[in-house]
Amino acid sequence: MPQTDRNIALGAGRAVLAALFALAGLNKLLNPQMTLGLLVDAGMQPAWPLLLATAGFELAAAAALVFGRRPGAIAAILLAVFTLATNLLFHRFWLLDGVMARLELSLFFKNIAIMGGLFYVALIEWRRDRH
16 A cells, blocks of 8 residues: 555544544533433542543544644553543443343443554554654
8 A cells, every 4th residue: 555545544544533532522511411420420529520621631632643643642542541441430231231231342342442443543653653
């Protein structure tokens, strides 16, 4: 694949992954009630500052991811760790039964796939920045 095509593909991948987190951050700010409920249910207090910090992190990391290179690689790693924490805190399929367990299991492994994409972008960006 020519270098230009690789750069376009990498940029598109970064943009798609960034959009996921940017939209999540915006949704937290524009429709905070659901996230506040999830935070309170998980025993995470004070909920408002956590919501604001999370939304800010998602928006800032998404922007860094879009721009790529070293900041994009760091953002990708941080977003992958954030996604893992989100999985462990909010998609605890192992505590559920039936349809809800299957739904949370699906969300859990969807997030694992997103983490894989983020780690791949981090690797490519880190290598690219070194050359």
